[in-house]
Amino acid sequence: MRGALRWARAVRWYLRELTGEAEYDRHCERHRHHHPHAPVPSRREYQALRARHREEHPQSRCC
Numbered sequence: 795m796r797g798a799l800r801w802a803r804a805v806r807w808y809l810r811e812l813t814g815e816a817e818y819d820r821h822c823e824r825h826r827h828h829h830p831h832a833p834v835p836s837r838r839e840y841q842a843l844r845a846r847h848r849e850e851h852p853q854s855r856c857c
Contacts (some may be wrong), residue, residue: 822834
């Protein structure tokens with residue numbers, strides 16, 4: 795039983811990292827720490843900010 799629970803947690807962690815859900819959670823934690831009085835952006839607002847940042851700061855790729 796413990797092995798199955800450990801496996802399920804590992805799969806959940808992997809999927810959260812893969813989909814970016816964990817990244818949003820980390821962003822919220824940092825935001826609360828550095829800006830305690832400012833409201834935390836919603837997931838939609840965060841995605842828009844992230845997309846705008848990627849467009850304004852393109853990274854060169856080798857392939």
